[in-house]
Amino acid sequence: MSGAIVTSKKVWQRHDRKTQLAVWAAWLFGTAVFVYCFQLISERTIWAFVWDAPAQAADLGARMVPPAWSYIHYLWRPIWDTLNIATLGTIISIVIAVPIAYCAARNTTPSVAFVRPVALFIIVASRSINSLIWALMLVTIVGPGVFAGIIAIGLRSIGFVAKLLYEAIEEIDESQVEAVRSTGASAAQTTVYGIVPQVMPAFAGITVFRWDINIRESTVLGLVGAGGIGLELNAAITQLYWTQVSLMLLVIIGTVILSEWVSAKVRHAII
Amino acid sequence: MSLALPAHRTWKKPPAIKRAWLRWTLIVGAAIYLSLALGTTHVNWSRVWEGLPRGMQFVTAFLPPDFTSRWTEIVEGIAETLWMTVAATVVGIALSVPVGIGAARNIAPLPVYYFCRSVLAVSRSFQEIILAIFFVKLFGFGPFAGFVTLSFATIGFYGKLLAEDIEDMDPSQAEAVRATGAGWLQWLNYGVQPQVMPRMIGLGLYRLDINFRESAVVGIVGGGGIGATLDTAFNRYEFDSAAAIILIIIAIVMAVEYSSGYLRRWVQ
Amino acid sequence: MLRIKGLTKRYRTGDLALKGIDIEVPDGQVMALIGPSGAGKSTVIRCINRLVEPTAGTITLNDTEIVGLRSGELRRMRRRMGMIFQEYALVERLSVMENVLSGRLGYVGFWQSFMRKFPQSDIDEAFRLLARVGLDHMADKRADELSGGQRQRVGICRALIQNPELLLVDEPTASLDPKTSRQIMRLIKELCGERKLAAIINIHDVMLAQMFAERIVGLKLGEIVYDGPPDKLTPAVLTQIYGEEDWASTIRKADDDAEPVDEIAPATPAETPVIERARLAGLT
Numbered sequence: 101m102s103g104a105i106v107t108s109k110k111v112w113q114r115h116d117r118k119t120q121l122a123v124w125a126a127w128l129f130g131t132a133v134f135v136y137c138f139q140l141i142s143e144r145t146i147w148a149f150v151w152d153a154p155a156q157a158a159d160l161g162a163r164m165v166p167p168a169w170s171y172i173h174y175l176w177r178p179i180w181d182t183l184n185i186a187t188l189g190t191i192i193s194i195v196i197a198v199p200i201a202y203c204a205a206r207n208t209t210p211s212v213a214f215v216r217p218v219a220l221f222i223i224v225a226s227r228s229i230n231s232l233i234w235a236l237m238l239v240t241i242v243g244p245g246v247f248a249g250i251i252a253i254g255l256r257s258i259g260f261v262a263k264l265l266y267e268a269i270e271e272i273d274e275s276q277v278e279a280v281r282s283t284g285a286s287a288a289q290t291t292v293y294g295i296v297p298q299v300m301p302a303f304a305g306i307t308v309f310r311w312d313i314n315i316r317e318s319t320v321l322g323l324v325g326a327g328g329i330g331l332e333l334n335a336a337i338t339q340l341y342w343t344q345v346s347l348m349l350l351v352i353i354g355t356v357i358l359s360e361w362v363s364a365k366v367r368h369a370i371i
Numbered sequence: 372m373s374l375a376l377p378a379h380r381t382w383k384k385p386p387a388i389k390r391a392w393l394r395w396t397l398i399v400g401a402a403i404y405l406s407l408a409l410g411t412t413h414v415n416w417s418r419v420w421e422g423l424p425r426g427m428q429f430v431t432a433f434l435p436p437d438f439t440s441r442w443t444e445i446v447e448g449i450a451e452t453l454w455m456t457v458a459a460t461v462v463g464i465a466l467s468v469p470v471g472i473g474a475a476r477n478i479a480p481l482p483v484y485y486f487c488r489s490v491l492a493v494s495r496s497f498q499e500i501i502l503a504i505f506f507v508k509l510f511g512f513g514p515f516a517g518f519v520t521l522s523f524a525t526i527g528f529y530g531k532l533l534a535e536d537i538e539d540m541d542p543s544q545a546e547a548v549r550a551t552g553a554g555w556l557q558w559l560n561y562g563v564q565p566q567v568m569p570r571m572i573g574l575g576l577y578r579l580d581i582n583f584r585e586s587a588v589v590g591i592v593g594g595g596g597i598g599a600t601l602d603t604a605f606n607r608y609e610f611d612s613a614a615a616i617i618l619i620i621i622a623i624v625m626a627v628e629y630s631s632g633y634l635r636r637w638v639q
Numbered sequence: 640m641l642r643i644k645g646l647t648k649r650y651r652t653g654d655l656a657l658k659g660i661d662i663e664v665p666d667g668q669v670m671a672l673i674g675p676s677g678a679g680k681s682t683v684i685r686c687i688n689r690l691v692e693p694t695a696g697t698i699t700l701n702d703t704e705i706v707g708l709r710s711g712e713l714r715r716m717r718r719r720m721g722m723i724f725q726e727y728a729l730v731e732r733l734s735v736m737e738n739v740l741s742g743r744l745g746y747v748g749f750w751q752s753f754m755r756k757f758p759q760s761d762i763d764e765a766f767r768l769l770a771r772v773g774l775d776h777m778a779d780k781r782a783d784e785l786s787g788g789q790r791q792r793v794g795i796c797r798a799l800i801q802n803p804e805l806l807l808v809d810e811p812t813a814s815l816d817p818k819t820s821r822q823i824m825r826l827i828k829e830l831c832g833e834r835k836l837a838a839i840i841n842i843h844d845v846m847l848a849q850m851f852a853e854r855i856v857g858l859k860l861g862e863i864v865y866d867g868p869p870d871k872l873t874p875a876v877l878t879q880i881y882g883e884e885d886w887a888s889t890i891r892k893a894d895d896d897a898e899p900v901d902e903i904a905p906a907t908p909a910e911t912p913v914i915e916r917a918r919l920a921g922l923t
Contacts, residue, residue: 228624243418279728284718284745
C-alpha cells in the first residue's frame with residue numbers, strides 16, 4: 101500500500117461550483133448594467149443643480165408654510181370634479197371591460213382562435229398606456245376638461261378590470277356551470293346562473309380596488325389639462341403660489357387616504 | 372305523507388342587503404350622486420364634435436405609424452427611459468430594504484417604526500407625477516429627476532410590502548435562529564431573509580415592470596425619457612410619430628412583462 | 640325507455656373511453672353502473688346528456704334520438720333528463736331556492752330567469768320538493784351554508800323539478816359519510832319509485848349499489864362485463880370487474896335485504912334502523 105492519503109474532509113458549500121459561478125456572474129452583470137445606466141444618466145445631469153437641491157428644497161419648504169387655508173373655498177369644485185372623474189371613469193370602464201373579459205377568458209370566449217387574441221390585445225394596450233398619456237391624447241382630441249379625464253380614466257381602467265376579471269372567470273368551478281347547463285339552460289342562462297354568482301365577489305372587489313387607484317390617478321390628470329385638482333395644482337406651481345400648493349398637497353393626501361379607507365371598508369363588507 | 376302547506380307560497384329573491392333602510396339609503400344616495408355628477412360635468416359637445424376628425428386622424432395615424440422621421444429622438448427617449456428604469460429600481464430597492472425592515476413592527480423599535488412608516492406613507496400618497504414635478508424643480512429637467520422620482524416611489528411600494536412580509540413571517544423560525552445566539556445581523560440573514568426572499572425577488576421584478584410604465588410618463592412633466600418625446604409629438608400634432616411611440620411603449624411593456632414573468636418563475 | 644346502441648367515445652387525447660356500449664333501461668328501473676375508476680362510467684352519463692359529445696353510436700330516450708340534436712333541440716332534450724352530481728355542483732353563492740329553480744331554466748325565457756320571476760307553479764313545485772326532502776325551511780339559505788347531505792338533497796330537487804323522464808346520477812355519495820350516503824340513495828330510490836322514473840346511478844360503492852339498485856351493470860375499460868340483478872353479483876364477477884381481491888365481505892348478506900321503501904323522508908336525521916344496518920354490514 102502506498103501512502104496515498106485521501107484527505108476526505110468534507111467541504112461544505114452553499115451552492116455547488118456551477119451555481120456559485122452563475123450567481124456571481126449574475127451579480128457582476130447586474131452591477132455592470134446598473135453602473136452603465138447610472139453613468140449615462142449622470143452624463144445628462146447638471147450636478148451643480150443636484151448639489152444645490154437640499155438648499156433649494158429647504159427654501160421651497162419654507163415658502164410652503166403655512167398653507168393658504170383660506171384658498172380651500174376654491175378647491176371644493178376641483179375636488180368634486182376629481183371624484184367624478186374617478187367614479188364615472190370607473191363606471192365606463194366596467195361597462196366596457198365586462199364583455200371584453202368574457203371574450204378573453206378561455207372558458208367563456210366564443211372563439212379561442214379569433215376573439216380571444218383580440219380581447220387580450222385590447223387589455224394589454226389599455227394597460228400599457230398610462231392614464232396620463234391617454235389624457236394627453238384625449239385633450240388634443242376632445243379638448244381640455246373633465247370629459248377628457250373621465251374617458252382617459254375609463255380607457256386606462258378597462259385593461260386592469262378586464263384582466264383581473266377574466267382571470268377570475270378562468271378560476272371558477274366548472275362543475276357548477278356544467279350542472280346548470282345539464283338542466284337545459286341556454287348559454288345566456290348558464291352564464292347568469294352558473295358563472296355570474298361565482299365571479300361576483302371578485303368583480304366587486306376589483307371594481308372598488310380600481311376606483312381607489314383611479315382617485316389617485318385623477319388627482320394628476322389636470323396637469324395635462326384633463327380637469328380636476330391637478331389643474332389647480334399646475335396653475336399654482338407655474339405661478340409659484342407655494343402656500344396654495346402645500347394646501348393642495350394636503351387635500352390630495354386627505355382624499356387619497358379617505359378613498360383608501362372607503363375601499364377597504366367596502367371590500368371588507370363584500371368578502 | 373301529507374303536506375300541510377298553504378296552497379301558494381310565493382317566493383322572491385331575498386335582497387342582497389337585508390336592512391331595508393340601508394338598502395334604500397344606498398340606492399337613493401347612488402342615484403342622487405350620479406345625477407349630480409352627470410349634471411355638473413360640463414361637456415363642451417361642440418368642442419368634442421370639432422375634435423372628432425382629429426381623433427380620426429389620430430386613429431388613422433396608426434396605419435401606418437411613422438417610425439422614421441423622429442427615429443433618433445425616439446431611440447434617445449427609449450434609451451433614457453430604460454436607464455432610468457433600471458437605475459431607479461436598483462437604488463429604490465436598495466434603499467427600501469432598511470426602510471422596510473424599520474417599518475416592520477415585530478423587528479423595529481417604536482421610534483424607528485414610526486419614522487419609517489411615515490416615510491412610506493408620504494412616498495405612497497403622492498402620484499409619481501406629483502413627485503416628479505417637485506424633483507424636476509429641484510434637480511432641473513432631465514433623467515436624473517425621473518430617476519429620483521422612481522426611486523422614491525419604489526421605496527414606498529417595495530418597503531411597505533417588505534415590512535408586511537416580515538410582519539407576516541413565521542416567528543418560531545426566527546426565534547429558533549435567535550436561540551442559537553446569533554447576532555442581530557446574523558439573525559436577519561438566517562432567520563428573516565430566507566422567509567421573505569422568494570416573494571421579494573418576484574416583487575422586485577414586478578416593480579421593474581411598473582417603473583418602466585411610470586418612466587414613460589414622468590417625461591411629460593420634464594423627467595426625461597420617452598414621455599418627453601411623446602409630449603412633444605402631441606404638442607406638434609405629429610400623430611403618426613405619437614402612434615409609433617405608443618406602439619413601441621406597448622411592445623416594450625409586453626416584453627418586460629413576459630420576461631419578468633419568466634424570470635420570476637426561473638428565480639423561484 | 641332509454642336505448643343506448645354502440646356508444647363509443649374517443650377523447651381528443653386518443654383515449655378510447657367507451658368501446659361500443661349497448662344498454663336498455665326501461666321506465667321505472669333503477670340501474671347502477673359500477674366499475675373501477677377510469678372505466679368510463681362518468682363518460683356514459685355525460686354522453687347521454689351530451690355534456691360530452693359521443694364519437695359514435697345512438698342514444699334514444701322515448702323514441703327521440705339524442706345524438707346529433709342541434710342546440711335548441713338539445714336544450715329541450717336536456718330538460719327531460721335530470722342530473723345529480725358527485726360534488727353536488729350547486730351554485731354555491733346562490734340560495735337554495737335559486738338552485739332548485741335553476742332546474743326550470745330550460746322551460747323559462749332568459750329575462751324571466753334573470754329577474755327571478757318564475758311561474759307560481761314552479762315555485763309551488765320547488766317548495767313541495769324541498770318539503771319532501773325536508774329542507775323547505777332552508778329555502779333562502781345560501782347553498783354553501785349547507786352540509787354535504789343537505790346539499791345533495793338540494794341537488795336532487797334541482798334534478799326533479801325538471802320533471803325528467805330519466806335521472807342521471809354521477810357518484811351521488813362520493814363525498815358523503817356512510818350514513819348520509821344511504822339516506823341519499825334511499826331518497827333517490829323512493830323518488831324514482833314515486834315517479835316511475837328510470838335512473839342510471841354511477842357508484843363505486845358496490846354494497847350500496849346492491850342495496851338500492853334493481854339492476855347492475857359492470858363496466859371495465861369501456862366495455863360491459865356484467866349486466867344482471869344485484870344478487871348474481873358473485874366474487875367471480877367482481878374480480879372480473881375490479882380485479883383480484885377478497886370480495887366475500889363486500890357482498891350483501893341475504894338477511895340485509897328488506898328495505899322499507901316507504902320510510903319517511905330523511906329530514907329527521909335520527910334513523911336508527913339505518914345505523915343498525917350499517918353496523919351489520921360492518922361499516923361503522
